[in-house]
Amino acid sequence: MGRIAVIGAGVAALAAARSLVLAGRRPLLIAPDREVISRGETLSPAAAALLARLQWADLLDAESALPSEGRFSVWGDGTLRRAAQGEGAWHLDRASFERQMRTKLNSDAIECHPIIVTMLVHHCDGVVLELGDGRVVFADAAIDCSGRAALSSGTAAGRRRTDRLVAVWRVLDLPDDTEPAAATLIEAVALGWWYMAPLPGHRMMLGLFTDTDLLPPGAAQNGATWTSLAASTVAIAPRLRSLGLDTTAAGAPPQVAPAATVTASRLIEGRILRAGDAAAALDPLGANGLATALWSGMAAAEATLTLTDGDPERADAYERDYLQGIAQHLVTQQAMYAAEPRFADAPFWQRRRTVASSHPNQEISP
Numbered sequence: 001m002g003r004i005a006v007i008g009a010g011v012a013a014l015a016a017a018r019s020l021v022l023a024g025r026r027p028l029l030i031a032p033d034r035e036v037i038s039r040g041e042t043l044s045p046a047a048a049a050l051l052a053r054l055q056w057a058d059l060l061d062a063e064s065a066l067p068s069e070g071r072f073s074v075w076g077d078g079t080l081r082r083a084a085q086g087e088g089a090w091h092l093d094r095a096s097f098e099r100q101m102r103t104k105l106n107s108d109a110i111e112c113h114p115i116i117v118t119m120l121v122h123h124c125d126g127v128v129l130e131l132g133d134g135r136v137v138f139a140d141a142a143i144d145c146s147g148r149a150a151l152s153s154g155t156a157a158g159r160r161r162t163d164r165l166v167a168v169w170r171v172l173d174l175p176d177d178t179e180p181a182a183a184t185l186i187e188a189v190a191l192g193w194w195y196m197a198p199l200p201g202h203r204m205m206l207g208l209f210t211d212t213d214l215l216p217p218g219a220a221q222n223g224a225t226w227t228s229l230a231a232s233t234v235a236i237a238p239r240l241r242s243l244g245l246d247t248t249a250a251g252a253p254p255q256v257a258p259a260a261t262v263t264a265s266r267l268i269e270g271r272i273l274r275a276g277d278a279a280a281a282l283d284p285l286g287a288n289g290l291a292t293a294l295w296s297g298m299a300a301a302e303a304t305l306t307l308t309d310g311d312p313e314r315a316d317a318y319e320r321d322y323l324q325g326i327a328q329h330l331v332t333q334q335a336m337y338a339a340e341p342r343f344a345d346a347p348f349w350q351r352r353r354t355v356a357s358s359h360p361n362q363e364i365s366p
């Protein structure tokens, strides 16, 4: 039985490695140790069935995940509404979630190398991996789950960044005497959109999503400048005040993370398959990145098993399904942005207002 290397240690990689273990393999997991930062992400309801398939349903415990009570938004007009979607989701402590996945995998006794992969080279019947310490490892196939770094993506991958979305965010400790609803709040503003969601451990994530070039001076460096951008919001500012977070949010500088949409036209090259953000990175507005990372890690692992047996059919189906999923996601994403008709002169919205007329009957909003 051939050896399969999994590159990365995020959700996609851990799902891929676990799938290989469940198929009776002992995968090789290669990724540098990194501090995982919990930024308060929403795990979509689709993740439950995937975790059950991995026999990891117990990961959604009180330490890692809060069941969501739904999603509220100010989007399309100045009214606060409850969105149709959002039920059945979880508010995730990402660091705790990944830590638990990793602990369970360690008990599966997989082979781990805590080091970066510097290069992947195709070989006639496998892949050569060059590691950061100069060592070279051979594998029959490799699943690239290196996230937005997309280690294996050369020009043939057709990887394309379609916007400049960036998240400027902080996780705030909630005062002891507050009991916020476990719900997401999203509000459109001229600059982009605000996102507010609870995390396990009595914390709240607050983030502004905008384009890098539109960030006002100081907003990424100065907590007060960043929070002041929320001053005229209909729902975010009152919620911050009601939770006693308005002055806390103005304290330390926020963190910044790239959040641009990145698409690709090829996910497989020879015996290398890409999964998770290394395959395609989705706009967090749809809150689908984590479930997609889980699904694609699992599907890529299953496809790799038949590919190394000389049967490319499953790998071809994986690529086809994934590319179709991305296309569908982009349509939904564009319809979400098109559902906000205000801010007609604002560059952030002008850049995204491309499909309003092609989806006249589609009622989609965050």
Ligand SMILES: Cc1cc2nc3c(=O)[nH]c(=O)nc-3n(C[C@H](O)[C@H](O)[C@H](O)COP(=O)(O)OP(=O)(O)OC[C@H]3O[C@@H](n4cnc5c(N)ncnc54)[C@H](O)[C@@H]3O)c2cc1C
Binding pocket: 007, 008, 009, 010, 011, 012, 013, 030, 031, 032, 034, 039, 040, 041, 042, 043, 044, 115, 116, 117, 118, 145, 146, 147, 148, 149, 151, 167, 257, 258, 259, 275, 276, 277, 278, 281, 282, 284, 287, 288, 289, 290, 291, 293
């Ligand atoms: C601000 C923000 C908010 C988001 N909010 C949500 C949300 O609410 N809901 C949701 O579903 N999704 C959300 N997402 C998307 C989600 O976080 C990603 O889709 C998901 O984390 C992708 O997982 P991954 O395993 O593919 O990549 P990652 O988690 O990025 O993991 C990549 C791994 O590869 C390793 N690596 C990188 N380079 C190398 C190398 N050369 N060699 C070896 N290892 C390497 C890294 O160390 C890491 O372990 C958000 C994203 C952002 C930026």
